[in-house]
Amino acid sequence: MTSGLDVRGITHRYGKKTALNDIGFSLDKGTFCALLGPNGAGKSTLFSILTRLFVPDAGEVMIAGHSLAREPGKALARIGVVFQQPTLDLDLTVRRNLKYFAALHGLAGKDADRRIETSLEQVNMAERAGEKVRALNGGHRRRMEIARALLHDPVVLLLDEPTVGLDAETRNSITGHVHNLASEQGLTVLWATHLVDEVRANDQLVVLHEGRIQADGSAAEIAGDTPLQARFLEMTGGGE
């Protein structure tokens, strides 16, 4: 099967500190993968490498078959990113915010309108297009950021702890939406989190701790007979 995302032998150091130590995993197209690790595990460092903010000391990243190092333009064009910190203009409508980002991707006119419509539909937000972002609750703002990350029709969607600051019900709903994007629309999703309850039994699960992968497989297999929370604590030495 064509790989959506291939991470091969990534090592990254900050001075003497090795934040990522020979990390490798592979996500088939349409996979939802939870990248689970306590604070300091290396999740944000990995995201910075996947979005080419940092160049790793070793290793290679392939996005939809394109090497991030050798074909950065093609590779980056195929990823959508939802960062931890929201970056929306609160005084513009949902549609104006998205038009601005569509323009950054070289989309204008009817093409942009079509893509905006489609992305909002993908997160069940089409009816909110004319509202100012300020009027939206935290969950809807987050969904809108997901719509924005989908504007250019990426193959891979990266989300860095996307539910930070949301209440339990909203977290659950956003987590569900993004699972559907993978299972129904074939998006390859990498979802970084430190919250075990965002992982579902069928997800691919990569457990990261102190810059090393502790487990990579289906969440159900990794948990085995033990609740996943307990397995996670075993692997990460008692949590955060």
Ligand code: ADP
């Ligand atoms: P996570 O996102 O899982 O919390 P990070 O990628 O932020 O983990 O951090 C991984 C490790 O690298 C941690 O030990 C952290 O202290 C260290 N680290 C992160 N950023 C820097 C930096 N700019 N300089 C030095 N060490 C850093």
